Amino acid sequence: MDDVVKRLLRIPASEVTPEELYLNRREFLRAAGIAATGLVVGPALGNAFAQGDASDAADVASELSGLDRTDEALTSFESVTTYNNFYEFGVGKGDPARNAHTLVTRPWTVTIDGEVERPGAYDLDDLLANVTIEERVYRLRCVEAWSMVIPWQGFMLRDLIARVEPTSRARYVAFTTLHDPDQMPGQRRRILDWPYVEGLRMDEAMHPLTILATGLYGRDLPNQNGAPLRLVVPWKYGFKSIKSIVRISFVEDQPPNTWNLMAPHEYGFYANVNPEVDHPRWSQATERRIGEFRRRDTLPFNGYGEAVADLYAAMDLRRNF
Ligand SMILES: Nc1nc2c(c(=O)[nH]1)N[C@H]1C(S)=C(S)[C@@H](COP(=O)(O)O)O[C@H]1N2
Ligand SMILES: [Mo]
Numbered sequence: 431m432d433d434v435v436k437r438l439l440r441i442p443a444s445e446v447t448p449e450e451l452y453l454n455r456r457e458f459l460r461a462a463g464i465a466a467t468g469l470v471v472g473p474a475l476g477n478a479f480a481q482g483d484a485s486d487a488a489d490v491a492s493e494l495s496g497l498d499r500t501d502e503a504l505t506s507f508e509s510v511t512t513y514n515n516f517y518e519f520g521v522g523k524g525d526p527a528r529n530a531h532t533l534v535t536r537p538w539t540v541t542i543d544g545e546v547e548r549p550g551a552y553d554l555d556d557l558l559a560n561v562t563i564e565e566r567v568y569r570l571r572c573v574e575a576w577s578m579v580i581p582w583q584g585f586m587l588r589d590l591i592a593r594v595e596p597t598s599r600a601r602y603v604a605f606t607t608l609h610d611p612d613q614m615p616g617q618r619r620r621i622l623d624w625p626y627v628e629g630l631r632m633d634e635a636m637h638p639l640t641i642l643a644t645g646l647y648g649r650d651l652p653n654q655n656g657a658p659l660r661l662v663v664p665w666k667y668g669f670k671s672i673k674s675i676v677r678i679s680f681v682e683d684q685p686p687n688t689w690n691l692m693a694p695h696e697y698g699f700y701a702n703v704n705p706e707v708d709h710p711r712w713s714q715a716t717e718r719r720i721g722e723f724r725r726r727d728t729l730p731f732n733g734y735g736e737a738v739a740d741l742y743a744a745m746d747l748r749r750n751f
Pocket of ligand 2: 669
């Protein structure tokens with residue numbers, strides 16, 4: 431049984447009819463009496479990871495109070511995988527889907543370093559064998575005012591953090607995308623300062639809504655969406671969701687992030703979705719859900735305010751945008 435579930439949770443991206451597969455999989459899980467969340471994928475043993483400390487499913491469920499699910503219509507697989515931002519493969523929204531096939535996602539090494547007791551170069555599959563892959567349905571809201579609702583598969587970043595044991599000096603987590611112009615031809619042009627980098631404050635990184643995604647719609651993450659490992663922080667603008675991560679560093683000082691380096695007046699470190707703080711060149715008050723015509727009002731923290739507003743209670747969000 432476990433094998434069947436495992437296979438259904440990680441259907442190779444080469445297979446067809448994604449929405450159907452996805453819905454069938456949900457039916458299967460329901461028939462088998464298994465919730466679509468909280469499935470253990472691998473043995474939580476081995477290598478240099480600390481054991482235990484995985485978030486307790488019941489505690490997490492009460493912390494999230496249903497925010498990892500939604501009744502809103504899902505954005506079609508077609509839109510989620512053909513309307514992308516991934517400048518390593520071109521600056522047009524359709525470029526990543528056309529060009530990202532040159533990215534090789536296995537074997538894949540994630541280097542963990544900095545203020546941490548168990549640094550190392552971890553093989554991604556070993557790493558995945560030590561975490562619980564869950565399904566979470568989260569909105570992605572981009573700074574250009576488009577949004578999507580996406581069924582992601584992934585695991586809580588905090589479960590990885592617990593296993594590598596940051597020291598008390600770690601106050602931020604910094605992420606780095608692969609830098610390889612042979613695989614990522616967009617990196618031959620100096621549009622951005624490569625490699626792409628992002629960061630979170632430790633409490634943001636430890637929040638149960640923050641996941642490292644490995645798939646969507648029940649399939650392995652398509653390359654254009656950031657295979658094999660990308661960050662998803664549902665209350666923040668899309669640019670926080672760094673793709674194709676090869677390094678996770680624990681640091682004392684606020685790390686740089688690419689869009690802030692590029693245009694500091696337009697993109698801050700925090701990037702919390704905030705309808706009251708306009709981007710200098712456009713309003714952030716409304717958004718267009720991909721697949722819909724009428725614009726909708728943008729919600730503070732992308733609708734996740736009840737779970738995350740406390741993280742910023744002491745901050746002026748107009749200054750820390
Ligand atoms: N490495 C890398 N990560 C990235 C980007 C990028 O250009 N390079 N673009 C960001 C931006 S601006 C957005 S809106 C989201 C888009 O994610 P999606 O294509 O899966 O919708 O990815 C983010 N992650
Ligand atoms: Mo974006």
